[in-house]
Amino acid sequence: MLWQCRSDVLACLSAARRCLILALVLNVTLVLTAHAFERPSSPQILPAQGTLEAVFSPWDDVEARLIDVLAEAHREVLVQAYILTSKPLILALIGAHQRGVDVQVLLDGAQLSPTGIERLAMLQGAGIEVTLETKYQSAHNKVLIIDAATAEATVITGSYNFTWSAQHKNAENILIARGNAPLAARYAANWRRHFFDAKPAVH
Numbered sequence: 001m002l003w004q005c006r007s008d009v010l011a012c013l014s015a016a017r018r019c020l021i022l023a024l025v026l027n028v029t030l031v032l033t034a035h036a037f038e039r040p041s042s043p044q045i046l047p048a049q050g051t052l053e054a055v056f057s058p059w060d061d062v063e064a065r066l067i068d069v070l071a072e073a074h075r076e077v078l079v080q081a082y083i084l085t086s087k088p089l090i091l092a093l094i095g096a097h098q099r100g101v102d103v104q105v106l107l108d109g110a111q112l113s114p115t116g117i118e119r120l121a122m123l124q125g126a127g128i129e130v131t132l133e134t135k136y137q138s139a140h141n142k143v144l145i146i147d148a149a150t151a152e153a154t155v156i157t158g159s160y161n162f163t164w165s166a167q168h169k170n171a172e173n174i175l176i177a178r179g180n181a182p183l184a185a186r187y188a189a190n191w192r193r194h195f196f197d198a199k200p201a202v203h
Contacts, residue, residue, distance in 0.1 A: 083111050
């Protein structure tokens, strides 16, 4: 009888030990998972370098400056747009693609007007990959990243939507940052993070 009781106690202790180990493993897994999805505690601060050019509509021809910079692209153009309906900009992107530049476009999927769908079809018809952001209430970025992996890397960002109205009716701005490869790399990494969450455009 004593041996039976001892055996039962040992079995209970063994089961308790297994439960404790399982609980510890589960807790460690949850902690590691939480850290994997944790946002950085603070923004990355990058050194100032290269040049900056500020352009303002309606006084400056922002659209012409965008087209000029796109004409300088050699390897890659990454577009992140809330709205993209400007035909001259669409043609500049297609021209870059036809020169052998890798052009990829991210659009806010909720902002496709009939004109936007027509411009999307123009891009896809030329062989340019377009993906749609649907995860956010507004994918409100307006960014061009050009040749990010080179010393001549350029980032263009600001309030300016890529539309006719942004040039001719609105008060808008862009900032053209040239020659800051770390800045371009950070913007390109953020672009790719959005790209992996986006859906291919089917029209």
